[in-house]
Amino acid sequence: MTRKLEKFVDQLPAINTIKPLEVKNKRAFYEIKMEEFTQKLHRDLEPTRLWGYNRQFPGPMFDVNKGEPIDVKWMNNLPGKHLLPLDESIIHHEPEVRTVTHLHGSETRSDSDGYPEAWFTKDFKQVGPFFKREIYHYPNRQRAATLWYHDHAMGITRLNVYAGLVGMYIIRDQEERRLKLPTGDYEIPLIIADRSFNEDGSLFYPSQPNNPSRNLPNPSIVPFFLGDTILVNGKVWPYMEVEPKKYRFRVLNASNTRGYQLYLDSGQSFYQIGTDGGLLPRTVKLDKLVMEPAERADLIIDFSKYEGKSIILKNDLGSNPDPNDETFDVMQFRVTKTLTKEDTSKIPKRLSTIPSLKTGMVAGYRNLKLIESNDPLGRPMPLLNNKKWEDPVTEKPRLGTTEIWSFINTMPFTHPIHIHLIQFQILDRRPFDLDFYNKTGQIRYTGPARPPEPNERGLKDTVAAPAGEVTRVIVRFGPYSGQYVWHCHILEHEDHDMMRPFIVRE
Structure with a gap:
């Protein structure tokens, strides 16, 4: 695994834009x-x-x-x-x-x-x-x-x-251009991913689960993987020099398994303006940003009051973190560049109008369980609705219709669920008694449904489905028919076998 690497010694790389042939x-x-x-x-x-x-x-x-x-x-x-x-x-x-x-x-x-x-x-x-x-x-x-x-x-x-x-x-x-958001050199992609390295600099990825039984093949798939370093745009714990003004950051969690709870050690807030499917209806002020694998967040950070200071983008690891875990740091901002010109960009309050899918007729309701299982070798194999990839297709919505899908997570951790082709809206999440379910197979709710968080009230293609909760999304299937997939975006789960085909019928 990775030897201890010094943080904030490499500059954040710029990602070049591809030109057409x-x-x-x-x-x-x-x-x-x-x-x-x-x-x-x-x-x-x-x-x-x-x-x-x-x-x-x-x-x-x-x-x-x-x-x-x-x-x-x-x-x-x-x-x-x-x-x-x-x-x-x-x-x-x-x-x-x-x-x-x-x-x-x-x-x-x-x-x-x-x-x-x-x-x-x-x-x-x-x-x-x-x-x-x-x-x-x-x-x-x-x-x-x-x-x-x-x-x-x-x-x-x-x-x-x-x-x-x-x-x-x-x-x-x-629509976006009219908002006077930070642009050009002040609009930065941040692709966050975790990795581990061997002593020679090569990638480390485990060939066996922890404490493997003797009957497992070698290599054998692992149920999840968390790297011990954080990379942004292809550098381990980089720094970025910024001017004392507003910047727009397009943030992507490209990790296999790891979710993040991002915050700034200066105590200042983020201003989230967009999510997976684009602009939110209104700007949302956040002190902490939770991102599951595959989720995106469009943020504005205002450095105007922090001239000469260094600010670390942190990852909250919870109340009892492992003292040897270095992944509480993501990257560093150094507010050391001279202001080149007056900052005329805005942080708008109102951003966009997103028509609610709830106003139309709902053609179908599906209860889709996220279930613990094991493969024939005894390895964990979480499934969707207790079906494997090769089982016959069971979800066949009709083109142009709207359905409500309820993800019933009977497992003890969050799964990010992604549906191809469409952008959906989150309706609500409702807790249920997981122990009672595991004993009886029945859902007994333990509280009222709660609406999505303010920064989830745009269009989404990936939703966090927490443990012991029913997460409901409303989906309009289109604009195309054909065969697509929906799956958990923890990639180790997706590969084994938490992914299902669905067909949009004409």
Whole structure:
């Protein structure tokens, strides 16, 4: 595991914006190559062997406008052997190295969604059973939002993402531009992820669960993984020099398992203006920001009163943290740059109008249980509605209809649940007696339903479903029909077997 590394010695890297190879008939075309390379992730670490989009970790950022479609050819130029421990007991004897990219949060036709079984190998020599096209089409018809792209290959998403296959994707529109938010050099992506390293600087990922039984294969999938260092934009505990003015940060939790409770050690607040699906109705002032894997938060931080000071973005580890745990720090802001010009950006109170999905007719209600289970080897295998990936499809909403999905979490920890294709609205969460449920199989509520937090009242594609609670979301299925997936975004769970297909019927 990682030796102790000094914090705040490397500058936060800028993420470059990718340019199209060509533009024809107002449609831009891009090529992205997935390749193995080395990158220095900390001053005192040897260069780390990684997999990345265009030889970068994180990958290049897409910056596109609403209504301007793009085409992307994703190319697998990776070696034939995986650089991380591969559990062959769960990969269904597929090729060892296979990839498929999912644009997370995008309203995209199913053949461009990054379906887990639409994987392909180097030069498309082998393809999965759902592979349909080499070039993906992204319409970008949805409202402005911070999306992200990452690998989604069946059974090895946790390894491919951990190896470095992640990147950010921003859609912009005129509504957002009219708000006079911080822009240009004052709008910064922050892609947060945890990793562990071996002494030689290579990535560490466990090949066995803690205290494995003798009948497990080696390597064997682990039920979760928390790295012991925090990276932002591909650097371990970086610092950023800022001017004493307002900055906009587009924050993504790209960790496999780890959730964060972010706060600033200066005691100042965040101003959250957006979430997964774009702008919130109103700005929300927060002292602490909770982010599960795959969630995004659009924040404004005002450094104007902190000239000459250093401020640490912290991670609250709870009341009794392990004294050896270094992950309470994320990065450092140094308010040491000279103010170049007057700050004319705003923190608006009102941001956007989001019509409620509750005003329409609800065509269906689904109770979907998050259940503890074990695989034939005795390993933890959480399931959705007690179904495995290969079981027949049970969720078949009709195109254009609205449904309410209730996630009933019968397990003792939070799961971030992601639904492809759509952006939903959170209705409420209601606690129930988990011990009573485990004894009787019946739901007995222990309190009233509570509405979503103020910073959850926009459009979402990933929702935190806490332990012992029923989390309800309202979903309008569209704009496309086809086969998609919904799953837990703890990647170790998604790979084994907490993921299910659903079909949007015509």
